[in-house]
Amino acid sequence: MYTSGSTGKPKGVMMIHNNLIAGMAGQCERIPGLGPKDTYIGYLPLAHVLEMTAEISCVTYGCRIGYSSPLTLSDQSSKIKKGSKGDCTVLKPTLMAAVPEIMDRIYKNVMSKVQEMNVFQRTLFKLGYDYKLEQIKKGYDAPLCNVILFKKVKALLGGNVRMMLCGGAPLSPQTQRFMNICFCCPVGQGYGLTETCGAGTITEVSDYSTGRVGAPLTCCEIKLRDWVEGGYTNQDKPHPRGEIVIGGQNVSMGYFKNEERNLEDFYVDENEQRWFCTGDIGEFHSDGCLQIIDRKKDLVKLQAGEYVSLGKVEAALKNCPLIDNICAYANSHQSYVISFVVPNQKKLTSFSTTERDRRHLGGNL
Template sequence: MELKEELHPVILFFIHLLISLYTAVTFIPWYFLSGAAWRLKKAKQVKAQPVNDQPGSPYRSVTGLHSLVSILYPGCDTLDKIFAYAKIKFRHQNLLGMREVLSEEDEIQPNGRIFKKVILGKYNWLSFEEVHACAAEFGSGLATLGQKPRSNIAIFCETRAEWMIAAQACFMYNFPLVTLYSTLGGQAIAHGLNESEVTHLITSKELMQTKLKGVILEVPKLKHIILVDGKPSQCNLPETVVTVHTMAAVQAMGAKSQNLYKPQVAPSPSDIAVIMYTSGSTGIPKGVMISHSNLIAGIAGMCERVPQLGQGDTYIGYLPLAHVLELSAELVCVSRGCRIGYSSPQTLSDQSSKIKKGSKGDASELQPTLMASVPEIMDRIYKGVITKVNSMNKFQRSLFALAYNYKMHQISKGYSTPLCDRIIFRKVKMLLGGKTRILLCGGAPLSPATQRFMNICFCCSVGQGYGLTETCGSGTISEESDYSTGRVGAPLACCEIRLKDWEEGGYHCTDKPNPRGEIVIGGSNVTMGYYKSKAKTEEDFLVDENGQRWFFTGDIGEFHPDGCLQIIDRKKDLVKLQAGEYVSLAKVESALKNMSLIDNICAYANSDQSYVIGFVVPSQRELLELAKRKGVNGTLEELCNNREIENEVLKVMIESSASAALEKFEIPRKIRLSPEPWTPETGLVTDAFKLKRKELKTHYQADIERMYGRK
């Protein structure tokens, strides 16, 4: 993506001349002093190679599997041992931080809706030693309450310090931790709790009142609920046999117990550490069984790929800890001595929805150096900044475009632009605190335009990672020196990846110029399978003749000559139209999602139809401006239900540059505008903001029939 420069040609000529002179004068000393030569060399290196010359041969990282021995700590083969070692090594250093709430107030919006706004104070920190002591006491208290080793215990809670303390307690005392997303519906919650047969549940006051109260009677084996905040008297539960405790009371109970620091059955590497219920994008969530050795392999592979990771780093945690990306990232931080400051999507930045105007968001206060994200959040930041740039005056817009295009040209060659960073992009960089050095994106493919934008405007390395719950979130991560876009990097040292032919989609390991096929991941990070689902485990997992486990991902990938992987399709997202053309729904969505007019989009196609349709969540601001230009008045909901506006949006989509990346048959021919955004709370997207296609299809069934002419 290039931004348009709007200044007078003569002024532009002189600015370009000055830039050229500056570049020429500073290039030689800068080239040698900045390490650009080393970065360029590293970027061009081969990162992974096939094991042999046979088609479909697994690709391995060139660093080799043996290097993992030195990544973490010798002899630490379970998660409790890793934390114990880290506690000794980083004893008095800060580990977990939470901001205090100074005040809360209700703010009435112009449309009459009420938003809760907060003013937050400083971060309060617990050291490694303090967190270890809290976890040991809490685990001991759970044992006193009757929790048995190798018996499941559930956590259903927002991302916060207490979540990690509870998890470490469970790792110490060998209580398999069942994780559930805080946005799951009642049926899914009851399913997870009943299937895992938990007797003890850790949750928060808010989730107790909003989600759990309605399903408690459907979970007969549940005996104890532990609240991380609030008081038992605030729960107002119906008369049941469940006893409610506070986390502080359970800790105090454990501190007096004779079992403190003495688990009855110490965990072994093959014991289950976590049963992680997926976000359920394709129906009822499945529980993935993850052993201690699986998680250790995954986090060791991640540590090897992130350069200079250590005590000087601060990580901001705001994604759901029930998601494997966030849990793995935080365990990496614990193992390497990084501190973790907690946040939420509603308080992340100064402009976030719950932050009172004029006060600081969490990123401004914490100033993190490391951050994980999902494409949906990055896309929102990207569109927000672009909207702000478009509202600038002509000179400011042109200056920003000039700097943007100059830096894009420089970083494509591996060069940095310190002057542009300091003068032009400083304000944008400060949105995330100003010190971010690595921003890792996972959960779904990130569009090249958004990735390059984050590279340029946030002045940091933006890497993509690829992994699944079934592989502990580990698979690939792009290297810091790799400034290419659209790729997810080379296999981590903990695993190897091969491609399997998919005849129906026309992908083969023998394809030229690069091999293509279904991505199959093998290694010690591949998990034990699905809980109480032998048939599904046998369908998706395979153990080869050497005893190595493999997982069939359903994603279609392509290996580049340097060993880096690109996700190009997904088996479940591929639809064959009536005339025989194959349409990748994910490809259509990725191409159109970066339009400023579109906040979110779901493409849909029936195999008995000849064209694609789409459900679109429009940008409110852009839609209102479009309606104004066309002389149409109304509320957002009225505009979304207006056929004229619907057709105008479709016309803009078809004529946009984004559509140039699509074949004619791939461009949606009809659309339905949605006034309500899709959030995890609506049940139409997962916690990682992946589309729930089944739920979206049900939600828009009447519109599907209308757009296909059946109504």
């Protein structure tokens, strides 16, 4: 299976059955009650390790699988004809794996609908949202809000989703909290790579904290290696930080015909356990949960010597309603960051029209 190539050329990862079985055993242990009563909606490509392991796990446990596409997922998707139903509405899945881009898209769609409400409806939605947020922080739910305010939002994904798992990239705390509240189900964040067969960490169902990816799975061990140049060490306070290194049966056999990178990214310790150096920077909290705080290749040192995380810049700007997609870029010979933006045509047109009218009125006044 090939990596995405987000930090260079895609690399072929050699996996054996033992790697996949170990990874899936660790993943399934974090999904309670997995069985024949569940329906999983598959819309990510099978060339993505998260989707492949998810579908094989569903087959193993006897779950139903319905196949979809990001373009036909919900009633509001771009390839759904007016008056037709989206795949989620028809299938009514109970389990769903997603990448942050899909969740950000759902978040923006719902928030745009909220902005179109009248003042009373918008105020009621905000009050209910804030109330349920406080209840979740205390470990409770808000059943009345679920029925009155969030029933229609929950119906966007069929109304039966009991757990969502997000992986592939960092999910913004704002989007994760929104999904927890409005879709009335836990949203688990996972961390894994193609090189570790998608396994690494997954948050517990009862963990409603944001920004963290959970504790290590039963199939692997995780340790943090000092990265002095970036300023991350095991002695950092209040929590140890460093490059994430994953070891265990789920670590793949290496890269196909790429011995140079194999020597750089993989090693075997004195106990003959295989380890993979991820290049991601993590921080372990006191309860054993991991938080991804940076990436080695994602950090660019600007002309003034300041390190900038391009991933964090992109994650922050993706929540802007005017932006559909963004790619940040920086050069060590410059003192600033630039970005390539794919704007949301509908929102941008509305914004420019409003701005033009405002200026026109201002000029007349």
